Amino acid sequence: MLPPRRRQLDLQAHHPGDMPHRRHQAPAHVEPHPARPPQRALPSRRHARHRAQVHPRRRNHPAQRPLLVLRFLQGRTRARLPRPRSARNPARHRRRSPHARRHMSNATTRNDATPRGPAPRTAAVINPRAANGRAAAHWPRIVEQIGLVEALFTQHPHHAATLATQLLDEGFERILAVGGDGTISETMNGFFRDGRPINPNAEFGILPMGTGGDFQRTLAIPSIDAAVHVILAGKTRTIDAAHITYEAHTGGQASRYFLNLTSFGMGGEVATRAKNSLSTYSGKLAFMYATVEVFFRYHAKTVELSLDGAPPTTHKILNIALGNGRYHGGGMHVCPQAQLDDGTLEVTIIEDLGMFTLAKDLPVLYSDNIYKHPKVHHHRAAHIRATSHDKVSIEVDGEAVGTLPIEVQLLPHAIRILAP
Known part of the structure; x- marks a missing residue:
């Protein structure tokens, strides 16, 4: 004889009319909402665990793509890096309340109502040997946060200045130096030609990954995470230089x-x-x-x-x-x-x-x-x-x-x- 629960399910399956207090439903399908596309019923926890075991996370997951690109481009000078989803279209991937959807045409990429201009074209000059190679280890996480689309790797001493000049000539408006005090200084030298700035409006940023860290102390940037926040904030000041x-x-x-x-x-x-x-x-x-x-x-x-x-x-x-x-x-x-x-x-x-x-x-x-x-x-x-x-x-x-x-x-x- 079947247990009570099994007997009840058996009766429901063979005689649904005998149980008017229960509505017959398909086990793996829900009726689509008239304003939404059809959706599948959520899988059970057991099914989710089984799916995670049978189908492990793919290697082209968005969080892993920068690391794969960086590994693929070892030995090359220039890397065009994938932009994170939030950098491609920030308004598309942000949750909004139903009342805010009607104002999507006026939405901005920030949490205030002040309209912002387009983000400056940003590129980085990277010393992959900085801090005993830690620059390469930190780079994928930084890419996901700032959404860089261009990165140039130094290959020999004083190469950073040449690369920075090249980027400014190509129209980039913000250049980041990734490395120690030497890389920062060399990259800054690429901002000048014949005693004058190549682009007086160009912005210079630092992502310090060296052993000395003297210039970052003067700027009061204690860590690489703090440097990322400074870049995302976009606040600039005009400072002196010396020849x-x-x-x-x-x-x-x-x-x-x-x-x-x-x-x-x-x-x-x-x-x-x-x-x-x-x-x-x-x-x-x-x-x-x-x-x-x-x-x-x-x-x-x-x-x-x-x-x-x-x-x-x-x-x-x-x-x-x-x-x-x-x-x-x-x-x-x-x-x-x-x-x-x-x-x-x-x-x-x-x-x-x-x-x-x-x-x-x-x-x-x-x-x-x-x-x-x-x-x-x-x-x-x-x-x-x-x-x-x-x-x-x-x-x-x-x-x-x-x-x-x-x-x-x-x-x-x-x-x-x-x-x-």
Whole structure:
């Protein structure tokens, strides 16, 4: 004899008229709504679990496509990346209440009622080796959030400037630098040609993925996630840049631009040794090794310094920093009063300290109390010249580029940058 529940279902299947309190329905079909297309009944949980086991997630899922594209394009310079669904048509994929559907023609891509112009054409210059390769690991997630459609990968030193210039010539209006301080500086150099901006209205953004992170500290962007939020917000400010002329390592005069800071003396020597150690060590380890080596071997240099055309003064220095930004050397707060848009560079002079005094006072030199040290002096200037009879190495935005003599000229309000 069947159990009561089985008997009831059996009667319903063979004699539906005997059970008027139940409406006969097809087991896997619902009547279509007159205003909606036909729909299938929702599967049971057991069926859903079985379907997930038999049909696993496809590899071309939208969240995985950027990663597949990036893997496919390893070794290539240019990648046209798929845009996420929300970037293709944000209004199409947002949930709306029934009352809001009648106003869809006036909808915008933001949550306010203010009409917005079209998003600027955005591209990225990526150093795939930044942060020991972590740039490539973070990239798919970033693509899904910002919806980039163009990405160029650097293949050799100083390639980022060439790529940025190429993108601006093609009409891109927003260029993002993905990498460390060196990649950021090189990409920014591509914004200028013959001493002037290629497109004064172009926007520059950073996605910091290096080991130093000095420029991102000045901009108050603590992490890659914070940088993504800054880019999505789209807020810009116009900041100063500086042009520097120097003696190149290969001989002859060379020049470039910088946004953050240049220094000469011990800072330039550390950058030079770190660059020479990259074949043995990598990234931060090379910088730490160079710092220790220079610490025990460095001797003070005699430098003549002229500020804004004044007669030169002679200094026996440990280091001199010319800062548009505030940090260098992986967090040393060497120019704590520098401002990115005040029309001047902060000039910090650290006189010779001696090895034991330097070791004792190093915490002060890395803090924002550096100006309280009796051997530290600071000035402001827009035009700086420095010469020396000694061989004095210089670094620009963390990269060893050459030696004295140098001439630095500030360029006020030179570039628009995405910032908090």
